[in-house]
Amino acid sequence: MTLLALGINHRTAAVDVRERVAFTPAQLDAALGELKRLPAVSEAAVLSTCNRTELYCVTNDGAQSVLEWLGRFHNLPVEDLERCSYQHLGDEAVRHLIRVAVGLDSMVLGEPQILGQLKDAYQFARKSVGLGGELEQLFQHIFQVAKQVRTETGIGENPVSVAYAAVSMASHIFDDFARANALLIGAGETIELVARHLKEAGIANICIANRTLSRAEQLANELGGTAIGLEGIPHALEKADIVISSTASQLPILGKGMVERALKKRRYKPMFMVDIAVPRDVEPQVGELDDVFLYTVDDLQEVIEENRRHRELAAAQAEELIRQGVNAWLHLKRVRSGGEVIKRYRSHGEQLRAECEAQALAELQQGRDPQEVVAQLARQLTNRFMHYPTLALRQASGDDRQDILQTAQTLLLAPVDSSQDPS
Incomplete structure (x- = not known):
């Protein structure tokens, strides 16, 4: 097998x-x-x-x-x-x-x-x-x-997908990440991945804004979040600590004026933004605002490329650990297969011991001299244990099987520390 x-x-x-x-x-x-x-x-x-x-x-x-x-x-x-x-x-x-x-x-x-x-x-x-x-x-x-x-x-450890990189960067901005409010704009595959990563990271308050409200509602229901249309973004921005956007819009969805008004309502509490879209969803001028940390897909790509290099180095180290793991498994498998032989060998020895012991006890009950019984028991055990190995060694000698003779010398003639119990 x-x-x-x-x-x-x-x-x-x-x-x-x-x-x-x-x-x-x-x-x-x-x-x-x-x-x-x-x-x-x-x-x-x-x-x-x-x-x-x-x-x-x-x-x-x-x-x-x-x-x-x-x-x-x-x-x-x-x-x-x-x-x-x-x-x-x-x-x-x-x-x-x-x-x-x-x-x-x-x-x-x-x-x-x-x-x-x-x-x-x-x-x-x-x-x-x-x-x-x-x-x-x-x-x-x-x-x-x-x-x-x-x-x-x-x-x-190092994220190599755009969605995961965006969430990872956000997690380093906030001291209490799980308490942050997230606004996600779009409902495509990337935003879905972002939403799931945020959920796994412990973010409970996730709002999803999308042009097609039904799609936003579907994703929000799966994640226990809320859904709004694009017209609800200005109000949602007032509560958003994290804003991640990825739509197919040809024009920016978030302008500098909209974000400025939201910051004023937030009393200038910092806002972390990631614009994954191409063309961009967030006007570049938004990054000029003092309380906004704006990153684009190009910024993420730099992080991803650096992280990919770290993972490739880690992969080379992993291959060596895998090689060791395979060798360890093969060793364990060989030990287990040897264990079955050991089990059979010990069972055979126990059977011989039990037979010789029963014969010795019967002779003692018949009144034979205990010293003679013990001497005969020792001879019987020795002869019966050595019988089959002796026959096999003679056959190996006749066939010039030096490999068997060498193995037998290792197994049968190895020195035994008399201070240790061989059992």
């Missing part, structure tokens, strides 16, 4: 293909059940996000049967899947899984969300079909290595 990681991601397939191979939450339970019932699969887990679908299996038949099942489940020709899928086996699968967990295989280098998604996939597989020893222990090891990478390299 070997570990298999088979998947399709943003690098190998367009979004229309990724959509077709993705598993909805409603499908996942049935899919895991089917996957684990394949004759070649003994353990299975599934990770399905907008950017990747990956199957993690312990299998004895490589990837073909798993790939064919994926095609059947989604009614896709297996030939199409072969062209856009990838597979990793054994230690390469372990390495791939760790790189996924720490965000090195993500569209945004080092993004932290994927680790939570992988933990969710692990928990779902445990509850749905149960995980055997290999995947259970592997996931625990991966989470441990991922934590080490994030702690020691800081790969996720």
Whole structure:
């Protein structure tokens, strides 16, 4: 049996293909059940996000049967899947899984969300079909290595998306960030990401202004915020500590006069503004006001580029920690496989001991001399323990198996510290 990681991601397939191979939450339970019932699969887990679908299996038949099942489940020709899928086996699968967990295989280098998604996939597989020893222990090891990478390299500390960079800059302006009021202008993808980052950062008061009020209301309802039309912006500005704008307007939405009037109402309490739009939503003259901190998309790009360089350096450090993590996993796996041999060996020894002990006790009950019984017990134990190793050594000598003889010398003739209890 070997570990298999088979998947399709943003690098190998367009979004229309990724959509077709993705598993909805409603499908996942049935899919895991089917996957684990394949004759070649003994353990299975599934990770399905907008950017990747990956199957993690312990299998004895490589990837073909798993790939064919994926095609059947989604009614896709297996030939199409072969062209856009990838597979990793054994230690390469372990390495791939760790790189996924720490965000090195993500569209945004080092993004932290994927680790939570992988933990969710692990928990779902445990509850749905149960995980055997290999995947259970592997996931625990991966989470441990991922934590080490994030702690020691800081790969996720510096924002590399416009939305996250805007929120990160805002968080450094205010002492009590969670109490700040945020006004977001627009309701497209970027503003949606900004809104979600603000929510995750603890901002409770979020107002979304948009030309189409229904779209603003939809997003505000999802986040527990409020929605207004563009005509409500002047009043909303009076309460806004943070203003982030990203619309498709060809003309500025916020002028110097509007902001000046809002500042007066605010008694000149500072206002942090980020204009992500191109063309700009905020007149450049707004940045001349003493109590306004205005940043444009160009300012953010400089921050993002610098942060990307930091993440790339952290990624190089992470690769070394991942290499160590893979080696540690292989070591643990070898130890576990050796543990089974040790268990059988000790069981055999206990059986011999019990047989010889029972015979000795029976002879003592019959009145035999205890010294003779003890001497015979020692001879029996020694001879029975040495019998099979002696036969194997003779056979190895006759076959000139120096490797076996050398190993036997290490195992059987190693010096023993008599001060320590060998048990």
